[in-house]
Amino acid sequence: MFGLITGSGLYDVPGLVDRQVDEIATPYGPPVLLTTGRLGGIEVCFIPRHGSDHSVPPNAINYRANIAALHQAGATAVLATAVVGSIEPAWGEGTMAVLSDVINFTSGRPDTFFDGTAPAPIPVASPVVHTDMSDPYHPALRQAILTAAAELGIHVEPEAVYCCTNGPRFETKAEIAMMGRLGGQVVGMTGYPEVALAVEVGLPYASIALVSNHAAGVSPATVSVSDIIEALDRRAPAVFSLVTRTLEVYERERSR
Numbered sequence: 001m002f003g004l005i006t007g008s009g010l011y012d013v014p015g016l017v018d019r020q021v022d023e024i025a026t027p028y029g030p031p032v033l034l035t036t037g038r039l040g041g042i043e044v045c046f047i048p049r050h051g052s053d054h055s056v057p058p059n060a061i062n063y064r065a066n067i068a069a070l071h072q073a074g075a076t077a078v079l080a081t082a083v084v085g086s087i088e089p090a091w092g093e094g095t096m097a098v099l100s101d102v103i104n105f106t107s108g109r110p111d112t113f114f115d116g117t118a119p120a121p122i123p124v125a126s127p128v129v130h131t132d133m134s135d136p137y138h139p140a141l142r143q144a145i146l147t148a149a150a151e152l153g154i155h156v157e158p159e160a161v162y163c164c165t166n167g168p169r170f171e172t173k174a175e176i177a178m179m180g181r182l183g184g185q186v187v188g189m190t191g192y193p194e195v196a197l198a199v200e201v202g203l204p205y206a207s208i209a210l211v212s213n214h215a216a217g218v219s220p221a222t223v224s225v226s227d228i229i230e231a232l233d234r235r236a237p238a239v240f241s242l243v244t245r246t247l248e249v250y251e252r253e254r255s256r
Contacts, residue, residue, distance in 0.1 A: 001036075002247050003075030003203070004046045005066065007083045007190055010232065011048045014240050015039055024069035027118035028110075029062045032069035040244045042251060045073045049190055058167040058189035064110055067197040068121045077141055078198050079246060080207040081239060082162065083232060084186035085171075085215035087179055091186070093231045095211040096242070097157035098145050099137050103184055104192045105165045105175075111193030113200050121201050129200075136195045138204035141250060145206060148245035154238060160185045160209055164192035173217030187215050208246075210239055 004013060016037040023031035035046045047066050050056045070078060086095065104111075113120045114129040149156040163179045165171055167189030171179075179187060186209050198205035212228040214221065 001074045001076060002042055002044045002250075003070035003073075003078040004039075004044050004243065005070075005078060005080040005194065006046070006048050007050070007081050007188075010081055010083075010236060010239065011050070011052050011054065013037075013039060013044070013046050013243075014237075015244065016044065016046065024072055026065045026068040026072065028065040028068055030065070032062070032065050034069050034073055036073070040248055042247045044247070045070060045075055059109070061190060063194050063197055064113060067194065067201065067203070068113070071121050071201050071203060075203060077138070077204040077250065078206075079141065079243060080191075080194065080205065081243070082188050082191050082207050082209045083212050083228070084162065084188040084209045085176075085213050085218075086186055086211045087163070087176055087215050087218060088185050089214070089218055091157065091211050093211060093213060094235050095157060096149075096154065096235075096239070097160035097186065097209045097211070098142050099162045099186075099191070099207040099209055100142065100159040101161045102136055102192055102195055103161060103163045103179070103182060105163060105179075106192055107166060109166075109193055111196055113197060131196070131200050133196065133199060136199055137206050140253070141204045141206035141246075144250035144253060145208060145242065145246045148242055148249045151249070152241060152245055154242055156208070156242075162191050162207070162209065163187045165189055171216055176215045176217050186211065208239065208242060210235055
């Protein structure tokens with residue numbers, strides 16, 4: 001089963017059939033509403049990060065419960081979407097990129113299953129667990145996105161360093177300038193600790209970033225929520241086409 005996590009403006013999965021919604025209880029808070037079904041003939045389980053009505057701000061998302069629920073439901077890999085601001089001047093609205101690394105600027109978010117506050121989703125040999133994060137985004141799943149994009153004739157940037165901030169406010173010009181100097185290329189509010197938690201439980205994880213706007217100070221324009229939503233509406237069909245084909249490519253390559 002494939003886990004799907006979608007972000008702002010992408011609250012449903014077109015083409016998902018045989019739907020069933022279940023409440024998945026985890027040790028990390030209220031039950032998670034998980035939709036299962038089939039997409040392109042592949043079994044998937046789906047969570048919109050912000051809820052189906054965008055009622056959950058990025059700083060309040062229960063990332064541990066979401067990843068634990070996907071793991072408990074039997075997901076063997078996770079494909080996510082991330083709506084981002086671009087720190088790269090050449091990456092304008094509508095650019096898609098395959099995330100390759102992450103810089104965490106969040107604070108106060110529970111970002112590990114191994115802090116002793118609740119039972120871990122997987123058995124561990126020691127109460128102290130250190131997880132390698134050299135390649136947080138799974139290479140084979142990232143390659144599946146690139147192959148799918150090539151098959152569909154969709155241009156995607158093959159690498160992008162994602163900077164994650166707490167939100168829900170947007171970043172200042174100085175913050176964006178700092179991130180750029182540190183190697184950041186896109187910025188968002190939800191990619192961490194999601195990726196780290198997936199790695200902790202051994203779930204291959206990759207994310208397709210969709211640029212909705214330039215980040216503060218990258219262009220003269222100010223950040224507008226209405227402009228972001230309009231950009232998402234225009235590019236959502238291409239994103240979901242890429243998601244569906246990526247699942248097919250990944251399954252095809254795994255079966256060889």
